[in-house]
Amino acid sequence: MEKKINVGVLGCTGAVGQKLIALLENHPWFETTEVAASENSAGQKYSERVNWKEAKAIPENVKGMTIKKCGDKLNAKILFSGLDSSVAGEIEDYYANEGYAVISNSKNHRMTGDVPLIIPEINHSHFEIINIQRKRFSKGGFIVTNPNxxxxxxxxxxxxxxxxxxxxxxxxxxxxxxxxxxxxxxxxxxxxxxxxxxxxxxxxxxxxxxxxxxxxxxxxxxxxxxxxxxxxxxxxxxxxxxxxxxxxxxxxxxxxxxxxxxxxxxxxxxxxxxxxxxxxxxxxxxxxxxxxxxxxxxxxxxxxxxxxxxxxxxxxxxxxxxNTIRGAAGAAILNAEYLVKNEYLK
Ligand SMILES: NC(=O)c1ccc[n+]([C@@H]2O[C@H](COP(=O)([O-])OP(=O)(O)OC[C@H]3O[C@@H](n4cnc5c(N)ncnc54)[C@H](OP(=O)(O)O)[C@@H]3O)[C@@H](O)[C@H]2O)c1
CATH class of the missing domain: 3.30.360.10 (Dihydrodipicolinate Reductase; domain 2)
Structure with a gap:
């Protein structure tokens, strides 16, 4: 890949958000360019706000980032969501509607008819229903979920x-x-x-x-x-x-x-x-x-x-x-990789 794809992490302070940030460090295709969470975290420097629980240090490119508020415009094409399910539904819909590819770990959209619930080794053919979503999210955005x-x-x-x-x-x-x-x-x-x-x-x-x-x-x-x-x-x-x-x-x-x-x-x-x-x-x-x-x-x-x-x-x-790698963050990254390799991103 000539240039890495900009990605953001929603729910960046949580368990899944931290795992996403840790796993995305040095990813060959993706570069973390945005981190976002609730109003309580927004505006603060990531390393000062987060209660970092990963064994390896906060990636250099993320630790000085200012946390955005979910709902802000984000400089990223793909958004990985590790949002609490009390808010994930609405926020993920908002970003899909704004044209972002949202890859979610939350339960909210898993059973929605036109949202694929994917483990790519099993049902990557289901990614095709993204094309149905593109009719309701007119700017090319969509939501993909991974299972519980x-x-x-x-x-x-x-x-x-x-x-x-x-x-x-x-x-x-x-x-x-x-x-x-x-x-x-x-x-x-x-x-x-x-x-x-x-x-x-x-x-x-x-x-x-x-x-x-x-x-x-x-x-x-x-x-x-x-x-x-x-x-x-x-x-x-x-x-x-x-x-x-x-x-x-x-x-x-x-x-x-x-x-x-x-x-x-x-x-x-x-x-x-x-x-x-x-x-x-x-x-x-x-x-x-x-x-x-x-x-x-x-x-x-x-x-x-x-x-x-x-x-x-x-x-x-x-x-x-x-549970937080194959069961969450790693599963979401694998889904994003499949989407990129198979040209689902516009
Ligand atoms: N942990 C697992 O093993 C696992 C596995 C699969 C799926 N999941 C799912 O993944 C999601 C995240 O789980 P988690 O375990 O990482 O939860 P968590 O540690 O409680 O983290 C929740 C995240 O959501 C953010 N958030 C809360 N309220 C918000 C609001 N009003 N606006 C914007 N952001 C808000 C929090 O940000 P603040 O710090 O700013 O509040 C935090 O970053 C959940 O839906 C969960 O069911 C978890």
């Missing part, structure tokens, strides 16, 4: 099975990291030595988003996939990484060997953020684990293990992934 963080982990593990054997039923229990609640998130007294068996709206997201992602694009709309999911979501005292225990019933008979073989079928998209392996299967029944597998594929690989027969449904397994 635990949904991404589960869906990447299930997709090869869905494609090869079909799915009839899925039951999933999650053990989700504290960082999934943003910063400061869950109070320490509520989570140290504890499990909280409720995460607002999480079960609904895990039960509906996969049906859109596995759906078929037909003309102007996506026909949802036809299987049922039941999700039970728990917050656990793990800093980063969501673990999902998944039981599933297939439509066609499958063998353990055939399922494991299917995990290697993902095509490599050839994008800067594509991991070498989308899924990594472990023969060791005690894997994956957050402390061992968080950074597999630089946080973009979903790790799977312990596939075995289930006494209730057909099979069960464990899938694990980094």
């Amino acid at each position: 963080c635990s949904t991404i982990v589960m869906v990447l593990a299930l997709y090869p099975i869905y494609k090869n054997f079909g799915l009839e039923k899925v039951i999933v229990s999650t053990m989700q990291a504290i960082s999934g609640a943003g910063y400061p998130g869950v109070p320490s007294l509520d989570i140290i030595g504890n499990v909280v068996p409720y995460i607002k709206d999480e079960e609904e997201k895990m039960q509906t988003e996969p049906l859109k992602i596995f759906g078929e694009l037909e003309g102007d709309k996506i026909n949802f996939a036809d299987f049922t999911l039941s999700a039970m979501c728990n917050r656990v005292p793990v800093q980063n990484g969501h673990t999902t225990s998944i039981s599933f019933k297939t439509r066609k008979p499958a063998t353990k060997e055939a399922i494991i073989k299917s995990f290697n079928e993902y095509e490599h998209l050839g994008l800067p953020f594509s991991p070498e392996k989308v899924l990594q299967y472990f023969d060791d029944p005690a894997r994956p684990q957050p402390t061992l597998d968080l950074y597999n594929g630089n946080g973009m690989t979903v790790s799977v293990g312990n596939l075995r027969e289930c006494n209730v449904l057909d099979w069960k397994m464990t899938a694990f992934g980094h």
